Amino acid sequence: MTQPEETNGPDVEIDEMGRLEQALEAGDAVALEALLDPLPLSEALRLLLNLTAEERDSVLSMISADFAAALVEEAPHAVATELVERLDAVKAAEIIDELDSDLQADLIGDLDEEDAEAILAELDEEDAADVRRLAEYEDETAGGLMVAEAFSFPENSTVGAVLRGLASDETDFERYRGQHPYIVDTEGRPIGVVSLRALLTAKRSEKLTSIMVPPITVSVNTPLDEMQDIFDLYPFLGLPVVESDGKLVGVVSRAAIDAALLERSESENLKRQGVVGDELRSMPVAIRTRRRLAWLSANIILNIIAASVISAYEETLAAVIAIAVFLPMVSDMSGCSGNQAVGVTMRELSLGLVRPADAMRVWLKEASVGAINGIALGILIGIVAWVWKGNPWLGVVIGTALALNTLIAVSIGGVVPLALKRFGQDPAAASGPLLTTITDMAGFFLVLSLASLMMPMLL
Structure with missing residues (x-):
């Protein structure tokens, strides 16, 4: 019986690197993306990090901003920061614009002031203001872990209006993945939350206020461990985050809390073994x-x-x-x-x-x-x-x-x-x-x- 050929051995890897370098030398952006895009993001990132720093800059500059953003998001934080800070401000801004606001703030916060301001100047004025605001919060707090995009609606909205909005704008809906609709009053304070089940079973003419339940909110200064306790008690996918005046300013997800806890655990484990910082072998x-x-x-x-x-x-x-x-x-x-x-x-x-x-x-x-x-x-x-x-x-x-x-x-x-x-x-x-x-x-x-x-x- 004939044995199947190995498809991911050293020869295949050498061939992938060879084709990657050839496409890079030829300046062929289409070939670069055609080679990297079908791969799992972790594998594409590994190939990217096997290149020299100058070659990595060229790859990120040539491929599309959304694919480059996916690679940056996959990378450990210190590596992601290095990848972005080496690019020119225009390309870096295009990549950052594709990321969620919490990651945008983390990256901008770790850049030196001159590079950060150059990138922010290329972003939309409202987006740049959100990033600046998020970058001010401590890392292991609700403000530091939240995304600024909240799936919110005025208190006079109807079920039909929400459903029509969802059906007509898939891009916006993707930005709010894992969030339930939050109802806010005229001052922007959350007064209720609606489950998707209630939204789909209610009459389209019904007001959101008639099917909402009171929300559990957290302050922007709520620490990571306290949020972990809340997520352990309740099966929520996210929590609305409010400022001191009660206004809704973002949403912190269960996934963000889990990722932050894992990152802290890994960091403490590395410190106990004498590895300081987020070290990878691709670093200088x-x-x-x-x-x-x-x-x-x-x-x-x-x-x-x-x-x-x-x-x-x-x-x-x-x-x-x-x-x-x-x-x-x-x-x-x-x-x-x-x-x-x-x-x-x-x-x-x-x-x-x-x-x-x-x-x-x-x-x-x-x-x-x-x-x-x-x-x-x-x-x-x-x-x-x-x-x-x-x-x-x-x-x-x-x-x-x-x-x-x-x-x-x-x-x-x-x-x-x-x-x-x-x-x-x-x-x-x-x-x-x-x-x-x-x-x-x-x-x-x-x-x-x-x-x-x-x-x-x-x-």
């Missing part, structure tokens, strides 16, 4: 190197501090070589327990369940878990050490050190993020290195000091 080498070196250099100092503890007990290590085998085990197992505590504290911080003032309560809860787990793990590793070397006192040393270090690790992991938050530092970025250094030092010290005290019984 100098920027990526500088960001990583700042983290790695600090870790050299922290590791020297931990190593200095070992150097102080060289005689003990020389006398009882078996201890050296257990040193990394004690520090690593304690570190794992500490990382669990860090993860729980970071989760509760993001949900607003704990504050820096709750540090004592958090410590007491972590200490109880750490004591139990530390004793259990200490007994296990103590038995292993005893059986391996045939010396029960070695098991006592290693087991006791692990039990105590586990208690120390969970205490640090639970409380340090709160302390860092209290002093305005980023707990996601700094908790990991502090935890690793302290658990290493404490683990080494406990093992080696206990071994020194019990040296006659270990030999």
Whole structure:
């Protein structure tokens, strides 16, 4: 039986890149779009990012604005900003004009003032005003995550008028995807919301006010975690956003909240691993190197501090070589327990369940878990050490050190993020290195000091 040919292997990829570069060299915009458009957006973006920065500029300048906007929207935020800022103001404005207002504001807000103003000058005056307004809001608030386009109607509108509008203007309807119709009073304040089911089953002559229900609104300053709670309670696709005077200024969607939560989670995870910012390999080498070196250099100092503890007990290590085998085990197992505590504290911080003032309560809860787990793990590793070397006192040393270090690790992991938050530092970025250094030092010290005290019984 003949096997089907592979359609997405390395040869196919090389061929795609070759045709992309040929079309680019020939200045053939039609061929470029014909090659990229049939591909999934993620694949088209990957090919684009494999080009040099100058080649990417040329591709985005040659293809249609709506397709270029789709690629920019698919890209991570830092990459999207770089793609836009390298273009001339006219082309950049054409691309930005195709994006939703929330993404427009995010991109404009991250550009330098001169580039931002040059692009805004090319946009429609009303659109530019919306972008400027949205760019002023904090990122993780309703104002920063909303779109300015709200699917709203005056309170005297009828069902028939809304349905006729929907049927006659598909482009506008697409802009309001996921939104229910909101009814506003003469001052622009939302007074009701209509479900699509009610809209389709009501008589066309019926007023919207007769089938609406009171809306649940959020302020432009409502934080991300609070909006997550609302979406967890209600099956809404979106929430109307109001200014301090109660006027409707936009809509924040469930999808936008989910995306913001995912982005925050990914960012915190990268920070814990020493990756600062939205790094991708398509970024300039100098920027990526500088960001990583700042983290790695600090870790050299922290590791020297931990190593200095070992150097102080060289005689003990020389006398009882078996201890050296257990040193990394004690520090690593304690570190794992500490990382669990860090993860729980970071989760509760993001949900607003704990504050820096709750540090004592958090410590007491972590200490109880750490004591139990530390004793259990200490007994296990103590038995292993005893059986391996045939010396029960070695098991006592290693087991006791692990039990105590586990208690120390969970205490640090639970409380340090709160302390860092209290002093305005980023707990996601700094908790990991502090935890690793302290658990290493404490683990080494406990093992080696206990071994020194019990040296006659270990030999």
